[in-house]
Amino acid sequence: MIRACRSQSNILVFIALLIGSGVFSHILTGEYSVEGGRKQIALTAKLMLAFSYALSFGLILLYWQTFKQKMTTITWLWFALITWSIISLVIGQFNTQTIIRLVGFLGCTLIGLMLFVCTKNVKQVVQYLFWVCFTIIVVNIFFIDWSVLSDVSSRNIKGVFFQKNQLGQYSFLTMFVAVSVFFRMAGIYRWLSGVTFIIALWLLFLSTSMTSNMLIPIAIIITVASLVIGRYPKSWLVIGIAFILLATVVFFYWTELFALMGKTTTFTGRTSIWTEYWALIQQRIVIGHGYGAYPEKITHWLRLGFHSGYVGLLYYLGAIGGSIFLAMIVLACKGWWKIVNRKGLEFEASFLVGFLVVFIALNITENYMLNRSGLYWPLFVYVTLQLAFLNKTKIDQ
Secondary structure (H helix, E strand, C coil): CHHHHHHCHHHHHHHHHHHHCCHHHHHHHCCCEEECCEEECCHHHHHHHHHHHHHHHHHHHHCHHHHHHHCCHHHHHHHHHHHHHHHHHHHCCCCHHHHHHHHHHHHHHHHHHHHHHCCCCHHHHHHHHHHHHHHHHHHHHHHCCHHHHCCCCCCCCCCCCCCHHHHHHHHHHHHHHHHHHHHHCCCHHHHHHHHHHHHHHHHHHHHCCHHHHHHHHHHHHHHHHHHHHHHCHHHHHHHHHHHHHHHHHHHHHHHHHHHHCCCCCCCCCHHHHHHHHHHHHHHCCCCCCCCCCCCCCCCCCHHHCCCCHHHHHHHHHHHHHHHHHHHHHHHHHHHHHHHCCCCCCHHHHHHHHHHHHHHHHHCCCCCCCCCCCCCHHHHHHHHHHHHHHHHHCCCCC
């Protein structure tokens, strides 16, 4: 039985990732119910997500010996974050709904852990991600009316998702993965990734998601910088100075930059949301309100959600959870710095750090942190673990 499961593990990993992405949850939900000011998915959709969690857990058990061999310091930080999430719930809003949300968060984290344990290298992970993203794009293509897809004047397209930004951010992730596949693999993967990139770019354009569009130059700059540093180690000083100058310009002229893009400095009303949540965060700034907790009084702004992963992190888990998360980021960056100059790992270093920086930037104005479904959070789990593991030992990539 175990041998049979191992032989089919590639298919099982793909299924767990695809269902865990939440794309079918959105399709099955159709009409969202409102609970506590938030949109709630249907019961059938939740059961599908539960299946992906259980499948991921089973795969981890199947590769338990591999998991023990791959453990690093950052693995214990993940255990610490999970443990604190449970403790924060117990001392915060402890009820049936928050327990269900916590199970979802643990399950989504398990998907990322499964991806780390059950794959041999980054190339294999990129293959899984490509087919999952390809499937999501195809589903959206069939879901959206052709007259809308072919109309260049179409705007705010959502596809199967609840918001246009979700379609935009999935489209961006597809583009990011497709580019990696195009330059890393040959044959059918190369031309299929090219076609997928073009379709995803068109969907991103139709979604008019400004956040997703901003991620494109960030991803290009970071991945190219990583590749250059990997090829020319002494170039890090020049690149570092260039980043400092760019950051300085953005810091002093960010209002003008926003005006050029046709955006206001309120981040489309997000600053009002953050202000009200910050007032709540200050009430329990150290320990947080507990994972899955909702504000006792729902105002107009609070009902819209965090719209920032960092606001959500501090509201749920407080400074303790924030400190654990920061430690993970530091260790992940340290891992990248130690492998970027390692011969033969240029692709791995650029892909991993590219996604890491994208995830950090994305969560400034969107909430993809501590999620219960999707690809961004599981992939973040994988990236932090893989960077630490590559730093720990040389493996055949």
